[in-house]
Amino acid sequence: MSIDAATYARLREIADQLPRIPGIGQVEIANGEIVMMMSPVRRHELAVMRISRQLNEQLEATHPGFVAHAGADLEDVGLGRLRRPDLMVFPEAILEEDSAAVYPADVLLAVEIVSKSNPENDYDDKVRDYAAMGIPLYLIVDPRDGTGIVHSQPRYSRxxxxxxxxxxxVGPWRIDTGGLLTYGK
Structure with missing residues (x-):
């Protein structure tokens, strides 16, 4: 579902002004709503770090000037979406720019580590959104059961x-998932 530009602009303004509430990890805009996400658990962050490290070691050979980076917003104004993937691969030079977000046309890979509390967001909503944004690769890592899925274009049909x-x-890269941990019971 896309929303009109004026509605998205209003939601973006509100999201930017929200106070930083303890325990809230990030703010996203999807389906015409502001979504506040909880702070991730340690094993979630460990997975992000280990995948990031592996990708960054390979990017110099496959995509010089690109970086696997956690902590950036992904914005598609046309779709009315503001997402915050756990990790993205994009040109490092983008971080030198003054814009508030990374744009989908610059992203080669989005990675999500499935949360305990809202798994359908990563498996349903973000599959739809990242495909619509044209991001070529989407990696889902699920520490709940020790599984994952690599989605690839066109429109994640593979x-x-x-x-x-x-x-x-994952595209031209190889990720060893042997060091990833499941969530504690």
Missing amino acids: RESFVFGDTVA
């Missing part, structure tokens, strides 16, 4: 499932 312990192809 899906490759894996289990923790596999070395998985």
